[in-house]
Amino acid sequence: FHCCCFLISILLLQQVKMPPLLARPPDGGWGWVVAGSAFVVNGLSYGLLRSLGLALPAFAEYFDRSTQDTAWVSAIALAVQQAASPVGSALSTRWGARPVVMVGGIITSLGFILSAFASSLLHLYLGLGLLAGSGWALVFAPALGTVSRYFSRRRVLAVGLALTGNGVASLLLAPVLQLLLDAFGWRGALLLLGATTLHLTPCGALLRPLALSGDPTTPPHSPLNALGLTLFTHPAFAVFALGTTLVGAGYFIPYVHLAPHALDLGLGGYGAALVVAGAAVGDAGTRLVSGWLADGGWIPLPRLLAMTGALTGLGLVAVGLVQEQEEEWGGTLLAAAGAYGMSAGAFAPLVFGVLPGLVGLGSILQATGLVMMLMSLGGLLGPPLSGFLRDVTGDFKASFLFCGSFILSGSFIYLMLPGALPRCHSAPPPPTPPPEQGELLPSPESTLASPNDPHSIPNTTC
CATH class of the missing domain: 1.20.1250.20 (MFS general substrate transporter like domains)
Known part of the structure; x- marks a missing residue:
């Protein structure tokens, strides 16, 4: 089977040639x-x-x-x-x-x-x-x-x-x-x-x-440009980076401490496993729903990102507020964990889906790698802080409340992204001056964004 896979890989590589230039995906x-x-x-x-x-x-x-x-x-x-x-x-x-x-x-x-x-x-x-x-x-x-x-x-x-x-x-x-x-x-x-x-x-x-028309004509020559670190000089991406780092500080807490929190509340091993499974099923179940909702264009993508991020933070706070469970299967904690999982699953594809509107398709590979790094920075901060608060207070209540506040803070920062807040009206394009005698009208430039693209950020003002 592996020989067949590698044979297919070789055949696909032999078909590599310069792809035709496309105006849009x-x-x-x-x-x-x-x-x-x-x-x-x-x-x-x-x-x-x-x-x-x-x-x-x-x-x-x-x-x-x-x-x-x-x-x-x-x-x-x-x-x-x-x-x-x-x-x-x-x-x-x-x-x-x-x-x-x-x-x-x-x-x-x-x-x-x-x-x-x-x-x-x-x-x-x-x-x-x-x-x-x-x-x-x-x-x-x-x-x-x-x-x-x-x-x-x-x-x-x-x-x-x-x-x-x-x-x-x-x-x-x-x-x-x-x-x-x-x-x-x-x-x-x-x-x-x-x-x-x-x-x-x-x-x-x-x-x-x-190959897309928005791609750079030449590959980057310096490691700084290859890594995409210059993207941090763009205000919109800098705002997104700050919000993502704060969200990452609380996003991974349930991966590490949800099961110990369930055990602290009096659930047995199978009850704790059921709570973790409920969060995982909710996470996986809403990712496609979130993608369908975002692609429908009913809600601007940056605003939807901030909304799902806020719901994720509130779900984490709800997990921390759950008291000791009398049921063997932990019904209240299971409901709170499921709500957190659903909101966290809806949030995940939006983080990567909003990037093309911020940096363009030519820089999407670099931006995706930087987002992974930013999430890791927050992830390295959150679990140790959660464990420290558990040792100080004796339970995970303060841990989930404090780390849920990180996600809420990052979600409020997302509101600073272009298109996150409603605008009063769309700014009309500047009028085209009449052509001189014998002069042709200028043709519009070919761009990747279009009015039919729900992920393009409109130029609107109040």
Whole structure:
């Protein structure tokens, strides 16, 4: 099967030629294949990373180390994947997303295969943490950025489809990984996961290049331009970056501390697992709905981003306000966690869907990588702060309330984005002066945004 996948990859690479220049994204066609490829990429990166925690007890028992020591395996992989995402975007800007994602798939697979022969926990830090994390950093941002380049009217729906790979893979890979651990041990399981992650390579081969009229004519010559750090000089992106960093400080708290919070409230192990599952199902279920709503154009995308962000923060506050549970299955906490999951799932595709309207399609790959890095900065701040507040107060109530305030603060900052607040009226275009005798009327410039594009930001004033 792997030979067939690589044969398909080679055949696709042999068809690489200079793509025709398009005035606007095709908004479909091969773009749905790209969205399906990004769906698998998301599942084999974030979905697998979320399921990897099932192997940590086996690592702790074999190497006779504490749970805290083995937890660094997943922590290093997540930190490297998030923080190094701008590198993957920069390489894709220079050489294209297709070869970068294919190489990233090979690196990720090597990380798992080499870790199967680990003789110490340090080898797992280097193999799963550093090597596999670096491979994941090369695949996610380029794949998701390519999806945004292929779509206009249905962009957020396509991004939401790609992001559902996380939830679907988490539900499927968790029981499969546990079965592999029981049948083959952790070494055999890592070998089989290495073979599975190798499928990232044919997924990268499906990312056919696309040339748009808004793309830069020459590749960036300096590392600063390749990383896209100059985007921070744009006021709209700077506002978005600040809001995203604050949101990231609270967004990942339930991933780490929702289950311990449920246990503190008196729920058993199965009750806590049900609460976590309820949040995950709500998260996965609303991503496509959010994309459909955003692409409908009924609500401006920046305003919808601020609204769903505020609902996410309120959901996190509701989780923190839940008192001790008398029911064995935690009905009140389950409802609050489900509400948080639904709002967080609706928020996720909008974060990436709003980027083309802020930076343009020519810089979407770089902007996607920077967003991943910003979320990682907030994610590194939130969970330790939540744990510190738990140690000080004795429960997670203050943790969820405080971190929910981070999300609300970031959502209020999103209101400063162009188009987030209603305007009084649209500013009329300046009149075209009459032509001189023998002079032709100037033709309008070809742009990527159009009145039919729901993600274009209108030029409106009060």
